[in-house]
Amino acid sequence: MSVGSILRSFRRAFPAFTALLAANANACLVCGGRCEPRQQGHFGSLCRTCFRGIPWITRVYCLICGRPEHCPDCVRRARAAFVLSRSAVRYDAAIRAWIAQYKYGGNEAFEPLLGELLTMAYRGLCAELRLPPSMPRRFDAVIPVPVSEARLLERGFNQAERLGGRLAESEGIPLVDALRRTRHSVKQSAKTRGARLRDTHNLFRADSAAVAELLHSRSRPDSCRLLLIDDIYTTGSTVNACAEALADALRQAAPTLRFEIYCLTLARS
Ligand SMILES: [Zn+2]
Ligand SMILES: [Zn+2]
Incomplete structure (x- = not known):
């Protein structure tokens, strides 16, 4: 079973959970923690930890x-x-x-x-x-x-x-x-x-x-x-x-x- 089909079945099985996550505008897109809206652009949808974890190629x-x-x-x-x-x-x-x-x-x-x-x-x-x-x-x-x-x-x-x-x-x-x-x-x-x-x-x-x-x-x-x-x-x-x-x-x-x-x-x- 691929990652894709696992994710799809999860979202199908728990629509209420995913809707709840989506409805909470202050929740980090990745982990559900508190997001940091002051971060630049769409990085504002992440919490500080997830943002800091981005593996930039510098x-x-x-x-x-x-x-x-x-x-x-x-x-x-x-x-x-x-x-x-x-x-x-x-x-x-x-x-x-x-x-x-x-x-x-x-x-x-x-x-x-x-x-x-x-x-x-x-x-x-x-x-x-x-x-x-x-x-x-x-x-x-x-x-x-x-x-x-x-x-x-x-x-x-x-x-x-x-x-x-x-x-x-x-x-x-x-x-x-x-x-x-x-x-x-x-x-x-x-x-x-x-x-x-x-x-x-x-x-x-x-x-x-x-x-x-x-x-x-x-x-x-x-x-x-x-x-x-x-x-x-x-x-x-x-x-x-x-x-x-x-x-x-x-x-x-x-x-x-x-x-x-x-x-x-x-x-x-
Ligand atoms: Zn996060
Ligand atoms: Zn090369």
Whole structure:
């Protein structure tokens, strides 16, 4: 039985309990303790202890994928199709539970909190790239990593699209749903690293109409800066396959265009 189905059956069995938790606006979203509304933005939905427990990535070791310790994956990859990837937090037990509550447990109250984590990662990325807040469109488009049709039916939403949409809206950047999955793949987290790298080959394709929209809406005539969004970064094979599909489509549609693809995820495992 998956974490998701356990959470779903719990919520079905104890609707009164979950409603009670939700009704108490002063209760920490995670532990039910007293929340600290003075905390910045949606972090106000957490108590002081849960807020302090957030495993922020404050220093990166691998400059490509943002891993906070030695990284064998980027060394093994001949060339990444993305410039670099950054994540807000480490994928520890707490963050795993928050994401599971949202993705599989259908607890939408976690969305603003996870969105806030992505915003923090975005601010860090902009600071690192020296893109000042005064710059009108720091990125030309926010592009979510797609989920398969089967996953979409089962879950009802694509978390990358929802969280990316929040970021896009607050930053005034268009959200362009430019990628499609060519097949349904087994859950990435259930596979070994080698299998992951093999299985993501040609897993994505770019939608030509969406790529045309993307080229049309860009803010600079000769260059384009794109931001891929996903929830969890593990080996980087998913975001790299997405970046490859996007890069191929851009090279075909606009051979002289200079473009850079960056990735942003909530958590780094
Ligand atoms: Zn708490
Ligand atoms: Zn790396």
